[in-house]
Amino acid sequence: MSDSLPPQASGPDPADLPPPETGSGPAGAAPSEGGEAELLSNLRHSLRTPLNQIIGYCELMLEELENFDDPELLADLRKIHTAGGQLLSLINEALAPWRLESDVIDLDYVRMEMRTPLNLIIGYSELCQELAEDNKLERVLADLQKVTGAAKNLLALLDSVSFPSQLDVRKIRSESATAIPLLRAPASPADTAALRRGTILIVDDNEMNRDMLCRRLERQGHTVMEAENGLQALQVLRQRKFDLILLDVVMPELGGLETLQQIIADPALRHIPVIMLSALDEMENVIRCVEIGADDYVTKPFNPVLLNARIAASLEKKRLRDQERNYFELIETERQKAETLLRNILPESIAQRLKQGESSIADQYPATTVLVADVTGFSAASTQMTPSETVELLNDIVSQFDWLAELHGLEKIKTIVDKYLAVAGAPVAQINHATAAADMALEMQKVIKRIASLSRLDFSLRIGLCSGPVIGGVIGRRKFIYDIWGDTVRIASALEAQCPPGSIRVAEAAADLLKEKYQLTPAEPLSIKRCGDIKTFFLQGRLSGRAATSAPIRPASGM
Numbered sequence: 001m002s003d004s005l006p007p008q009a010s011g012p013d014p015a016d017l018p019p020p021e022t023g024s025g026p027a028g029a030a031p032s033e034g035g036e037a038e039l040l041s042n043l044r045h046s047l048r049t050p051l052n053q054i055i056g057y058c059e060l061m062l063e064e065l066e067n068f069d070d071p072e073l074l075a076d077l078r079k080i081h082t083a084g085g086q087l088l089s090l091i092n093e094a095l096a097p098w099r100l101e102s103d104v105i106d107l108d109y110v111r112m113e114m115r116t117p118l119n120l121i122i123g124y125s126e127l128c129q130e131l132a133e134d135n136k137l138e139r140v141l142a143d144l145q146k147v148t149g150a151a152k153n154l155l156a157l158l159d160s161v162s163f164p165s166q167l168d169v170r171k172i173r174s175e176s177a178t179a180i181p182l183l184r185a186p187a188s189p190a191d192t193a194a195l196r197r198g199t200i201l202i203v204d205d206n207e208m209n210r211d212m213l214c215r216r217l218e219r220q221g222h223t224v225m226e227a228e229n230g231l232q233a234l235q236v237l238r239q240r241k242f243d244l245i246l247l248d249v250v251m252p253e254l255g256g257l258e259t260l261q262q263i264i265a266d267p268a269l270r271h272i273p274v275i276m277l278s279a280l281d282e283m284e285n286v287i288r289c290v291e292i293g294a295d296d297y298v299t300k301p302f303n304p305v306l307l308n309a310r311i312a313a314s315l316e317k318k319r320l321r322d323q324e325r326n327y328f329e330l331i332e333t334e335r336q337k338a339e340t341l342l343r344n345i346l347p348e349s350i351a352q353r354l355k356q357g358e359s360s361i362a363d364q365y366p367a368t369t370v371l372v373a374d375v376t377g378f379s380a381a382s383t384q385m386t387p388s389e390t391v392e393l394l395n396d397i398v399s400q401f402d403w404l405a406e407l408h409g410l411e412k413i414k415t416i417v418d419k420y421l422a423v424a425g426a427p428v429a430q431i432n433h434a435t436a437a438a439d440m441a442l443e444m445q446k447v448i449k450r451i452a453s454l455s456r457l458d459f460s461l462r463i464g465l466c467s468g469p470v471i472g473g474v475i476g477r478r479k480f481i482y483d484i485w486g487d488t489v490r491i492a493s494a495l496e497a498q499c500p501p502g503s504i505r506v507a508e509a510a511a512d513l514l515k516e517k518y519q520l521t522p523a524e525p526l527s528i529k530r531c532g533d534i535k536t537f538f539l540q541g542r543l544s545g546r547a548a549t550s551a552p553i554r555p556a557s558g559m
Helices: 034-066 071-094 097-101 105-136 138-159 188-192 209-218 228-238 256-265 284-294 304-345 348-355 378-382 387-408 433-455 485-495 509-514
Strands: 102-107 166-168 199-203 222-226 243-248 275-276 296-297 364-374 410-417 419-424 462-474 479-483 506-507 518-528 532-542
Touching: 034 071, 034 138, 034 166, 102 105, 105 138, 105 166, 188 275, 188 364, 199 209, 199 228, 209 222, 209 275, 209 485, 222 228, 228 243, 228 256, 243 256, 243 304, 256 275, 256 284, 275 304, 275 532, 284 296, 284 462, 304 348, 304 433, 364 387, 364 485, 378 387, 387 410, 387 419, 387 433, 410 479, 419 433, 433 462, 433 506, 462 485, 462 509, 485 518, 506 509, 509 518, 509 532
Parallel strands: 199 222, 199 243, 243 275, 275 296, 462 506
Antiparallel strands: 102 166, 364 419, 364 462, 410 419, 462 479, 506 532, 518 532
8 A cells, every 4th residue: 555646646835835924024024015915825725726636536536436335435535525625614714815804814723723634634545545455446546545645745735844824914904805706607507408518628737636627527528638737738729629728827837827818819719718727716816817818717626516517608608609600700701702703793993882882883984995806707616516515615715815804904894695895994094005905905816726726616806906985884783784885895896897807906096006016007997887987907916026915004093
């Protein structure tokens, strides 16, 4: 039989206690303001931690041995559990915050009162270990050794020279002495019924505290992981998903408050509920945790029923948060789909104006170049193809034209059968609208020749270009369409209709803008209704002979 504490297990370390202060004393020896309050808080924490382990392991063992036929073992365990409860009551009474109203807290009295129950715990625990060995109850034996170790550590703390004999509290008398209230009403039956299984991360530097919580939560069906400190917890939290974090306040390296701050500051983690766990019970700690963003605060030792209720409430909160996040993500996805669809139907600047509430859009653009193209012979060629092949080929042609329009800064207006209408300079003004349209037209001819050659079909492209003003606007009530009107459009369409296949016919207005950089050959005049006779030219290419890929140049204001 061994009565030593396992190497990993640890009770309160006397070295962790702050040095005792016994009064205001002379100058230079007086404690800092609030130092006694901190000392009192640390004392409660240090004394409660091993008692939490003693009571918690006893409860686990009693639950495990509920149907075990050994009245002596069960009776001794209940004595240990009762003694632990008595000690806890003693500490709660002797070190209660309202004790700050007195001048001095007599810690020697606490030390003397605790020795007898602690010795009883150690004695009964050793007796129980012998019974557990006889009955080959290895797990119970291990738990009993932890109980013995915790009791001996607590006894060592009381006997250590660092344990103060009394505490002068006159300086902190004005501080709040209110006992910790619950952060919410006790769990209702509905809350209890809402208990759900979840993935829980326990962050506590004390191995036995983690062990007890893990076993209790795993019994309830939760998936549990552990972290020894805040740094390890943050690392684990970024590697997998959790539904709840049980976070100890006092830890080495990175404390609970600092860990909570980093969790709340991280957009990927802040939605996970956090329950703070501590033997510290000052109201200021509760307030501080809630201000940072904790969802709840539970003091040690835990009331199992209350802890379960709060875990259930937090898991339900996480479920609702996840549901809310899913709704928002769904709404955002649908919004992005709608915006993409709107941008595909309308020019982006027009779509933005409609979204901002404009219901009637009609603008005049003084300087534009309209491009009208028609795939001649496509209808005849399509008789050699299936409907799906026809649509696929036409889609390939139009898609490549769309890509060229985007490349040169033209706005595609619409396609009608195998006609393609685009404009440069509307709805966004563009200084080089004529050269941009000319370059696109030349590239379109190359594209259609390549596609016709690859498909071994006989079709070609004819294009009309005209520069001048247009009117642009949105028409339709349920199905919007952005369109352009005016003589410039009518002339470009007439040029296309009177253009030989494989050629680009340009009106004089466009030719004047292109003549210095492009090769133009005169064509016969064209008579257009209401516009009279206009000079026309064929666009052969750039004077330099190289393909133009000029990026669109847009002025600050319309031309």
